[in-house]
Amino acid sequence: MTRAVCPGSFDPPTLGHLDIFARASAMFDEVTVAVLVNPGKNGLFSIPDRLELLRAVTSPWPNIRIDSFSGLLVEYCAAGGITTIVKGLRGVSDFDYEIQMAQMNRSLTGVDTLFLPTAPQHAFVSSSLVKQVASYGGDVSAFLPPVVLAAVQATVAPRDR
Numbered sequence: 448m449t450r451a452v453c454p455g456s457f458d459p460p461t462l463g464h465l466d467i468f469a470r471a472s473a474m475f476d477e478v479t480v481a482v483l484v485n486p487g488k489n490g491l492f493s494i495p496d497r498l499e500l501l502r503a504v505t506s507p508w509p510n511i512r513i514d515s516f517s518g519l520l521v522e523y524c525a526a527g528g529i530t531t532i533v534k535g536l537r538g539v540s541d542f543d544y545e546i547q548m549a550q551m552n553r554s555l556t557g558v559d560t561l562f563l564p565t566a567p568q569h570a571f572v573s574s575s576l577v578k579q580v581a582s583y584g585g586d587v588s589a590f591l592p593p594v595v596l597a598a599v600q601a602t603v604a605p606r607d608r
Contacts, residue, residue: 450477450479450528451530451531451532453481453534454516456482457480458578460591461590463566466569475510475533477511478508479511479513482497482501491602500594520532521558524558530558532561535562537570537573545562582604
């Protein structure tokens with residue numbers, strides 16, 4: 448059985464994330480979408496809320512499971528028999544950052560990283576940008592699955608313009 452992990456904060460999960468999840472699910476027997484628990488970072492959504500949103504939006508793919516982890520990703524991979532990390536790349540700046548992590552992960556435990564270019568319609572979308580636009584009352588419906596959009600709208604109080 449081939450296993451991969453798509454790690455991230457997913458705060459909130461976007462359509463760009465779903466694109467990567469769907470493509471990874473077609474390549475591997477099992478894909479874990481793993482939310483990094485970073486106690487030093489306050490997110491828009493709690494970890495349990497992110498896990499719930501991810502379960503809802505990945506339900507079309509039966510080989511995707513949702514989990515969270517803290518610590519080193521490669522240790523999480525080793526414990527779960529995961530041999531590949533899947534990362535979406537929006538552009539060259541993502542690659543510059545991610546290639547160093549991929550090389551470090553490979554040297555630590557032999558886990559490989561597969562880079563998937565983000566679909567062009569999602570290449571400019573980030574969770575941070577979605578949160579910022581939503582906080583000013585902007586329409587982010589084109590970037591989020593409906594269940595996530597509803598959660599963002601219920602959570603983000605638009606700022607005064």
